[in-house]
Amino acid sequence: MSEMKNNLMEKIVSLCKRRGFVFPNSEIYGGMNALYDYGPLGALLRKNIFDLWWRKMVTEREDVFGIDGRIILHPKVWEASGHVSGFADALVEDKKTHKRYAADKLIEEQLNLSVKSNDIEAISGLIKGGKLKSPEGNELTMPKNFNLLVPAYLGTVEGEKTQVYLKGESCQNIYVNFKQVFESMHKPLPFGIAQVGRAFRNEITSSGQFLFRQKEFDQMDVQYFCRPEDSSRFYEDWKTIRWNWYLNDLGLSEKRLKWRQHADEERAFYAKDAWDITYDFEGMGFKELEGLHDRGDYDLSQHQKFSGKEMAVFDEETKEKYTPWVI
Structure with a gap:
């Protein structure tokens, strides 16, 4: 079975290269493990998917705003998120x-x-x-x-450079900018913030994984902020929205899609619930397409703790302050 899987993957890699979809990164120098460039057709396909996602998740919705964050954030962002100690x-x-x-x-x-x-x-x-x-x-x-974090260094003088990290996950831009979006858009909760961004991970990779496990890749994120008591309802709403996107917008067969709930031992300690939408890839079985998590108030609370900046919002109806929960 493993040999069949490897043979199939070799054919896919060869086809992608011949047709101009995906090229090995820096191939004239021998390539780089788990790094790939998109060719002319691959770049167009990738852009079409991004544009469709953005149109459905941002442009056609009144409760989701888009941002475009950098790949380098303050090092303390990764301390607050737990990536430095536990990623x-x-x-x-x-x-x-x-x-x-x-x-x-x-x-x-x-x-x-x-x-x-x-x-x-x-x-x-x-x-x-x-x-x-x-x-x-x-x-x-x-x-x-x-x-898994990829370190980098900023500064002009040796010995005085600041160690930073390339983004381990794209969503941290959203969390640290939440309060600014809230105040500048004058939109009461609930609302979402969306981003298409790059992420970098010092992954252990082996042959036969191709685009499934890369050191640099794109993430399409929506983080939806709401009152704690409303989180379960919005979580179910977003599960339906995202499932239908694969069926109705991308046109995937429902027979090849399946939900997978995270077991208690694999779910993050702060997550209230976590599900993956998986797809049955030919010869490779079900692999994750995306994850949907009920994250509670962990992310905003951590950044409030480490930055000293308040992340709570004031509810004009109840006259109360609360830290939003995140879907």
């Missing part, structure tokens, strides 16, 4: 070939199980029990966590 994947190494792999992906492929990508205890248990091997069938080392 990590577990890495395992083949004891014979010394090839390294993302443990959660091996578990998914070999055992059809979902574990949190940084759950050292669960992954170690599978290795010790002899259930998890390398793709070559060899024994693996015990897992070690490594951070």
Whole structure:
């Protein structure tokens, strides 16, 4: 099965290159692992999808505003979000070939199980029990966590440069700009903020993953802000909106789409609920297209705590202040 999957992926990669959809990054210099450029047709296809998404999620709605944030934010943003301390994947190494792999992906492929990508205890248990091997069938080392943030440095004088990070996820621009959008647009809650932005992750990748696992990729985000007591209702509304977008706007077959709810052990501790829309890719099974999370007030509360700036809003009807919840 794995060989069939690899053969299919090789054909897809070859087709994308021949037809001008996707090229290996810097190929004349040997390429870069898990980095790809979009060719003429790929760039057009990508733009068409972005434009359709923006039109449906922003232009045709009166309760969603668009922003365009930078890929570099203040370093404290990533401390507040938890990325500096907890944005990590577990890495395992083949004891014979010394090839390294993302443990959660091996578990998914070999055992059809979902574990949190940084759950050292669960992954170690599978290795010790002899259930998890390398793709070559060899024994693996015990897992070690490594951070996925991509560091960069700003400044003109060596030794005085400031360490920053390329965006690990695009939505942080939205959270840190929430209060400014609220005050400048004069729109009472509920409302959403949308963005199409780049994200960067120091991913562990292996051959055969192509565009499914990249170090630089695009994210289309809507973060919807509401009163805490209304979050469940809006969460269900957005699940319907996003499901219908794939069916009615992109024209995907409903037979190949499926919801997957996150298990308790893989859901973030602050998330009230989390579901993925997955698609049954030929020869590769169901893979995530997007995630929908009821995040509570965690994000705004964290940025309020670390920045010292109030993120609560004043409700003119109830005359109360509250920190919005985020869908």
